[in-house]
Amino acid sequence: MTDLSLPARYQRPSALSFLGYASGILLFFWALNGAGFSLEKVLSSPPRFADFASRAFPPNLDPKVLERLSWKMVETLQIAFAGAAIGVILSLPVALLAAQGLVVGRITSTVTRTALSFIRAVPDIAWALVFVVAVGLGPFAGVLAIMIDTIGFCGRFFADDMEAVDKGSAEALTATGARKLDIAACATLPASAPAFVSTSLFALEKAVRSSTILGLVGAGGIGIELKVGFDLFDYPTAMTVILMIAVVVILIEALSTWARKKIIGEQR
Amino acid sequence: MDQAGAHTSAPTFHALQDHDVTASGLTKSFGQNEIFKDVSFRLVRGEAVALVGGNGTGKSTLLRCLLGLIPFDAGSVQLLDHDIASANRAGLRTLRAQTGLVAQKHNLVPRLSVLTNVIHGFLGQHSGPRYWSQSFAPAQARLAAMEALDKVGLAHLASRRADRLSGGQSQRVAIARALVARPRLLIADEPCASLDPSAGEEIMAMFFDLVRSEGVTVVFTSHHIDHALTYGDRVLGLAEGRLKLDATAASLAASDLRGLYD
Numbered sequence: 001m002t003d004l005s006l007p008a009r010y011q012r013p014s015a016l017s018f019l020g021y022a023s024g025i026l027l028f029f030w031a032l033n034g035a036g037f038s039l040e041k042v043l044s045s046p047p048r049f050a051d052f053a054s055r056a057f058p059p060n061l062d063p064k065v066l067e068r069l070s071w072k073m074v075e076t077l078q079i080a081f082a083g084a085a086i087g088v089i090l091s092l093p094v095a096l097l098a099a100q101g102l103v104v105g106r107i108t109s110t111v112t113r114t115a116l117s118f119i120r121a122v123p124d125i126a127w128a129l130v131f132v133v134a135v136g137l138g139p140f141a142g143v144l145a146i147m148i149d150t151i152g153f154c155g156r157f158f159a160d161d162m163e164a165v166d167k168g169s170a171e172a173l174t175a176t177g178a179r180k181l182d183i184a185a186c187a188t189l190p191a192s193a194p195a196f197v198s199t200s201l202f203a204l205e206k207a208v209r210s211s212t213i214l215g216l217v218g219a220g221g222i223g224i225e226l227k228v229g230f231d232l233f234d235y236p237t238a239m240t241v242i243l244m245i246a247v248v249v250i251l252i253e254a255l256s257t258w259a260r261k262k263i264i265g266e267q268r
Numbered sequence: 269m270d271q272a273g274a275h276t277s278a279p280t281f282h283a284l285q286d287h288d289v290t291a292s293g294l295t296k297s298f299g300q301n302e303i304f305k306d307v308s309f310r311l312v313r314g315e316a317v318a319l320v321g322g323n324g325t326g327k328s329t330l331l332r333c334l335l336g337l338i339p340f341d342a343g344s345v346q347l348l349d350h351d352i353a354s355a356n357r358a359g360l361r362t363l364r365a366q367t368g369l370v371a372q373k374h375n376l377v378p379r380l381s382v383l384t385n386v387i388h389g390f391l392g393q394h395s396g397p398r399y400w401s402q403s404f405a406p407a408q409a410r411l412a413a414m415e416a417l418d419k420v421g422l423a424h425l426a427s428r429r430a431d432r433l434s435g436g437q438s439q440r441v442a443i444a445r446a447l448v449a450r451p452r453l454l455i456a457d458e459p460c461a462s463l464d465p466s467a468g469e470e471i472m473a474m475f476f477d478l479v480r481s482e483g484v485t486v487v488f489t490s491h492h493i494d495h496a497l498t499y500g501d502r503v504l505g506l507a508e509g510r511l512k513l514d515a516t517a518a519s520l521a522a523s524d525l526r527g528l529y530d
Contacts, residue, residue: 168375172442175335176449177364177392185400186388190379 056235059243066240069225073244076211076221079142084207086143087150088200094151095158096184102162103180113159119152124210128219139220146207146214154203161195162188197263201256208252212245286313288453288485289334293343296329303329304509306343311453316476316486318500318517320493322529325506327489331455334487335367336360348452365392368446370475372458374438378431382422382441385430386413389448416444419478436467443475447482454479456488460495468492472499493525 013021060066096103098112127148131141162184169187178186215223222241229238289311296303303326311317319327332338334345336352345352347363355363368389376385383402390399390409398404402413417423420440425433430441439459446454459475460468476499479486490496496503497517505513505528512528 166375168371168373169377171337172369172371172375172445173388173391174337175364175367175369175455176389176446176451177361177367178388179361179391179395182391182395182400185397186380186391187377190377193379 052235055233056239058236059240060234060236061240065237069222069237069240069244072215072222072225073248075139076215076223077208077248079139079146079214079219079221080204080207080211083143083146083211084150084200084204087147087207088154088203090147091151091154091158092189092196094155095162098155098159099162099188102188103184109159113156116152116155116159119148120156124149125213125217128214128217132218137218142211142214142219142221145219146211149210150203150207153206154199157199158192158196161192161199164195165191194264198260201260205249205253205256209249212249287311287346288313288348289487290346291330291334291343292345294330294333294340294345295342296326296333296338296340302509304506304511307506307511308343309504309511309514311485311487313452313485314483315501316479316488316499318496318503319487319489319506320491320496320503320513320525320528321506326509327506328457330506331457331487331489335364335369335455337369361392365449366452368449368451368454370439370442370446370454370456370459372461374435374442374462376430376433376438376441376445378429380430381426382417382428382430382433383410383413383426385441386416386444386448389413389416389445393449413444413448416448417441419447420444420474434467435463436471439463439467439471440474443471443478447478447484450482451484453485453487456486458489458491461491493522496525497522 094112094116098109098116100106100109102109104112124145128141128145131144135141135144165188169191170183173183173187211221211223213221213223213226215221215225216227218224222245226238226241226245229235229241287310289309291310292308294307295305307330309317319330321327329338333340334347336345336347336355348366350359350363352360352363376382377388381402384400387399387402387405387409390412394409398406399409402410405413414423414426417426420443422437422440422444425437430438433441439462443459456475460471463471472495476486488499497520500517503513503515503517503520503525504511505525507513507528513524515524
């Protein structure tokens, strides 16, 4: 009979792996320390949280307040949809420049990807501040902030999607002498379309979440109502805003998930 | 191998005939892994040449080197009387506009219609948005694409999405796309490998009927020895990174080719 000695259940980590684990743990405690993490504060917070909850509940359901907040929520969604739609459209040519080996050379794609990294590195709220300075207070600054944020997100992921598609169709067209732009338009873009739609829906979800807080810096939307509610200690109204945001964001996410399944499901 | 080796004398060169491809001393490696070395052969205009050999002998790589789709390390390729190594990008495109590729996987664009996929076969000769979709294409291109589809028996499926076709139908559309712009040279890399035997036979018979009627030069790979002998005028055999066989199909028996797979 052949030797059936079982391998050990656990293997001793190498010195390098051990060093990696130890460094990870040290990094974690270093971060907790720097971030002012305090177990004492965590344990003492429930009474304060309960105090806030007792003052915030029941939420303000005054019809006049609800009407005002609803219109602000509509404006928030308008900012999100407009910004995300323009951003997605502009992302397509940007992604063509960012995708390696598709239409442009390595230098152009590297420069474009670096620019997209910069756009993503700046938080949406910072973009909103910049555009408030540039175009003034109001929802248009919010639209521009969402647009630029969407370009940073979709430009990169559209490019990744295009680089990842099966190269067979592109090779077949290359063999007939087709130009790079024709190949991108006829083979790469159609093959990437389901991924583009999925990424765009994620961008829309992200835009809706972002647009709810842009009002904090004067870039339109319902965020300003949240700020005013807390500033004036009007916690019931602030709670109404929080609940409205939660409901709308959850609904948009559900709708987006449904649409994504519907679209991806159609692909065979 | 010995039987195959019996035909390894010098590659058959046809000095008085027109050649669509002349490969001389082609060598290709991927890193340290040498795929083939010093491979030389010619493709006479209008002939069908089978390229056979075991897995990993570099048949697909060699075919792609002929069109400059994969760069080679040494040697030269004269494609339609032009040296592809010295051709610039535009020159290479002009040469490729007279060629086509039918791959093992049909490589259609899945979400587009059958007709649009066939019209894409014109892109080498006509660049621009008018040839991106059948909706914008000029009337003569649409008509030519429909005729090509008719030749492969699929004119009735012109509006269907390519990803809703069977494997055999997809390969027929790929053949229509490759032939629609009337190429001089076609490269077919195991055109029936992904099909069941019955569909594979059907596709091979139809493909060679079409290319012979249009006088197209074809070089194809196949693991089916009988396909190489039935459809090829000439057979090239790759083994151990070398061209071990170059002989007319009529002079070969199946046993001559089996040696290449040992």
